[in-house]
Amino acid sequence: MAQNRSDDTAASPDAAPSGPARIDGVDAARAIAVFGMFTVHLGVESMGLLSPEGYAWTLHGQVRGNSSALFALLAGLSLALMTGRTEPVTGDGRRRAVVRVLTRAVLIGMLGLLLDLTGVPVAIILTYYAGFFVLALPLTRLRTGALWAVAGVLAVVGPPLSFLLRDTVIDAGPRTSSLSSLTEFLLTGYYPAITFMAFVAAGMAVGRTDLRSTAVRLRLLAAGAGLSVFAYGGSWLLLHPLGGLDRLVEQGTAFMGGYPITPGMDPVLLEQLRAGVMEEANSISGQVPTDTWWWLAVNTPHTGTTFEIAEAVGQALIVLVACMWLAERVRWLMYPLASVGRMPLTVYTGHILVLMVIVGVDPVDWRQPWLLEWFVLGALVLATLWRLVASRGPAEAGLAVAADGMVDIVEERRRGL
Template sequence: MAQHQSGDTGAPSGTPSSVARRIDGIDAARALAVFGMFAVHLGVASHGLLPEEQGWALHGLVRGNSSALFAFLAGVSLALMTGRTRPVEGDALRRAIVRIIARAVLIGLLGVVLDLFAVPIAVILTYYAGFFLLALPFLRARAAVLWTAAGTLALCGPVASFLLRRDLVPTAPRTGSLTSLPEFLLTGYYPAITFMTFVLAGMAVGRTDLTATAVRVRMAVGGAVAAALGYLGPWLLLERMGGIDRLTEAHSTFLAGAPLGSMDAWTAERLRENTRDAMHSVSGQVPTDSWWWLAVGTPHTGTTFEILEAVGQALVVLVVCMLLAERLPRAMYPLTSVGRMPLTVYTGHILVLAILIPFQTETTMGAGGPWYMEWFVLGSLLFASLWRYAVGRGPLERGLARCADAAVTVVEERRRENGAR
C-alpha cells in the first residue's frame, strides 16, 4: 500500500533510511499530540466552541495521553533515524548516535531555558532529552526485542517504582519541571520508568514496515485490545472487586482508619468520590500508601493499566493518521506541517503563554478566556503551513539538524586525525 510521503526523514544521510521517504501520517499524529498538550496547558475555560462539559471530556481524553503519544512517536522517529526495519551498524550507527546525543543535549538545554519563563506547565523537553539517551542501547534491537523490553517495563516498572518511592526515594516538593535525577527516573511529571515504555513501544513500531496493510491491521487490533484492557481492568478491580473502598480507607483522613462500611451510604459514596477525584489529580506517579493504587488507570499514574491504555490509543491514532494522510494528503497538509516542526510549535506556544500570563485576571483559568485554544491551534496550523510551503523545515528543527550534523563532522574529523597519528 503506497503511503503519501515526503522527502525529509530526518535520517542521517548515507544510512538505509535516508533513501526512504517520510511518512506523513506520523507527522499528523505528532501534531495531534502537540495540540493535546495545548488543551491541557490552556485549560477547559480556553475553549470557545465546546461547552464546559465537553471541554472537560476533551481534557480527560488528552491529559496524559498526549504526552504519552509524544514520547511514543519519539520512539518511532528514533527507529526511522536508525534504519527503519533494518537497524544500522558500524559507521552509520556511530554517526546516528552522535546525532541523537547532540539533539538530546540541545533539546534538554532548550527545556531548561523554557522552564525559566515560569509558565505554569510541566515542560516535557528536558525529560524528552533524557529519553533519547536512555534509548541509545536499544538502537540495534529488532521489533520483537523492543516489544519484549516495553512489555517487561510496563509490567514491572510500576511495581518497582512503588517500592522504590515507598522505601528509598520519597517524593520531594517540585520546584520546576525537572530538577533532579530521582525526578527524571521516578518522581517527576514524566518519569522515565513510565515513559520509556512509550519510547520503546514506538521504536518497536518504527522497526516494522508501516506501509504494509497487515502491519497496520495488527497495530489497530492490538491497540484497541490494549486500550480496552487499560480501561476495563481498573473498572473491574476498583468498582467490582472493592478496590475503590480499600483505596478510600487508605486515602481518607476523615475515616481515620475506620472501615468504610461503618459510614452511612451517603457519606461512604462522597468519600469514594473524593478518592476518584484524587485518582484523577495524580501528576506523575501514584501514592504509596496502598497497593490498590496500582489498579488505577487514570492519566499520569504510571500504572500498567494507564500504560496499556496510552500505548493502545497511540497505536490506533497512528494507524488512523497514516490512512488519512494517504487518502487526503491535501486536507491533511496543515496538520502534517505542524507535525514536521513540533519543537518550533511547542516552544512557540510556551513563549506565547509567557506573554499572556501577566494579563490574566482572577476570573480566568489556564492562559485566558474562551477561544484561546482555537486561536492557538489555528495560529499553529497557519504558521506551520506557510513556513513549510515557503521555507521547508521548521526553524528550530533546521537549527537542531545543523548542530547535529556539525557534531558528526567534528567527531569524524577527530577520528580521522587520531587514525592518521
C-alpha cells in the same frame, strides 16, 4: 493550576526524512499530540467551542496524559527511523547516528532548561525527553520483537518497582521546577523515565516495522484495541468487583481521611466517597501515592500504573493508524495537521513563548474563552505557510545543522588519529 501544570507534551526531534519516504500520517499524529498539549496547558477556561459545563472537561480528561504518551511513543518511532528504520544500523552508520542523537538530546535539554525559566504554568517536558533519548540509545540495536519485550517488561515491572522505591528509599521533595534532580527524572517527576521509557520503547518497536504495509497497520490497530480493553477492563475488575476502590476509600485520600465501610452503609455516601477517590486519582501528576498497593489498580492519566501505560499505548497506536489512513485518503484535509507535526519543536517552543507573554500581561485572568482555538488556528496556519516555503521548521533545521556539524567534527578527528 496544578492540574494544568501536570501535563503535557513536548517536541521530539523530527528525525524522519523530508523526502518521499516520509509518512504524513506520523506527522499528523504528532500534531494531535501537540494540540492535546495545548488543551491541557491552556485549560478548560480557554475553550470557546466547549464550555466547562459541557464537554470541555471530558476533552481535557481524554487528552491529559495521553498526549504526552503519544508524543513519547512518536519520539521512539523517530529514534528508530534515525537508526536504521526496519533494520538497526551498524558500524560507521551507527556511530554517526549516535552522535546525531546525543547532539539533539543536549540541545533539546538546554532549550528545556531555558523554557523552564520563563515561569509559565507548564511542566516543560523537553529536558525529560533529552534524557529519554540518551537512555534509549542502547535499545537502538534491537529489532521489533525485542523492543516490544522491553516495553512490556517496563510496563509490568516499572510501576511496582517505582512504588517500592518511593515507599522505602526515595524521599520525594517538593517540585521546584519541571525537572530539578535525577530522582525526579527517574521516579518522582511529572514525566518519570520509569514510566515514559515504556512509551519510547513501544514507539521504537513500531518504527522498526514497515508502516506502509496494510498488514502491519492492521496488527497495530488490533494491538491498540487489545491494550485498551485490557487497561479499562483490568482496572475495572480490580477496582469494582474485587473491591479495590473500597479499599482506597478506607485508606483515605488527600481529600478525606479513611472512612470505614460497613454493612448497611448509606449508598449515597458510599458513592460520594468513591467519587472522591477517583477525583484524587484524576489529579495525580506523575505517579501514585504509596500508602496502599491498591493505587496500582487505577488507570487514570499520569499515574504510571501498568493499566495507564497499556491504555496510553493502546490509544496512541489507534491514533497513529487512523492518521496514516486519513493522510493517504484526504491529504488536502490532513495537510495543515501534518505541517504542524513536521515542526513540533518549533511549535512547542513558540507556544511557550506566546504563553509567557500572555501570562505576563495578566497573571490572574489570562485564561479566556477561545484562546485555545486561536493557538490551534495559529499553529495550523503558520506551520502550513512555513511548509510551503521550507522543508523543516526553524528549530528542526537548527538541530539538523548542529547534529550534522558534530558528526563532521567526530569523523574528522577519527581520520586524524
